[in-house]
Amino acid sequence: MYRPSRALPYLLARLGVRMGELFARELKRDDLTLPMYRVLAFLAEENGVQRLGDLAVLTVMEMSTLSRLVATMQRRGLVTRVRPENDQRSLHVGLTDAGKVLVTRLQPRAHYYEQVATGALSAAEIDALKATLNVIYQNVDMLEAELDAWDAAEAAKPKARRKAASD
Known part of the structure; x- marks a missing residue:
């Protein structure tokens, strides 16, 4: 859950x-x-x-x-x-x-x-955490690409279909 x-x-x-x-x-x-x-x-x-x-x-x-x-x-x-x-x-x-x-x-x-x-973490743990956070940040680009594609698909739909879908 x-x-x-x-x-x-x-x-x-x-x-x-x-x-x-x-x-x-x-x-x-x-x-x-x-x-x-x-x-x-x-x-x-x-x-x-x-x-x-x-x-x-x-x-x-x-x-x-x-x-x-x-x-x-x-x-x-x-x-x-x-x-x-x-x-x-x-x-x-x-x-x-x-x-x-x-x-x-x-x-x-x-x-x-x-x-x-970060006082309870070692220098290596801090470096690893920062590197991991940078990787996660870059991974979020995939979400942006998905949203951009969805927005483009929605914009391509005729207005009437978009309005009916939102009702």
Whole structure:
């Protein structure tokens, strides 16, 4: 029997929400939100500059939400936004010196949270868990392909048949 309380998505979400809520309490001291920290951390990981679209994928945020967040962070002097001369459709987001200082100070705390959460695991177990989670994430692409195929099939059906099926 399928038990939602033991389902992997639920367990992962429960862990992510709990750790996120706790770390967000710490970030509040710097008037930051967890999504703001993620932007800073991924920019720092990628040499300080990212295309907005790539940053949306890394931070798992909708483009419009991320765009508004980056604008707020720019006003606060944490990031820059630049449109390259050779590509006016693209937007590059970069860390300012203030953003670099802040993320450099916060990253050890983020690492500490991970260390506490994985404290009972060996280094090999942690590496294996991370590798497994990456494999599972890639496997989910199959679900997306199935949904895309279903959506395409539904869109190809005549409207009357779709309406009758939904009634």
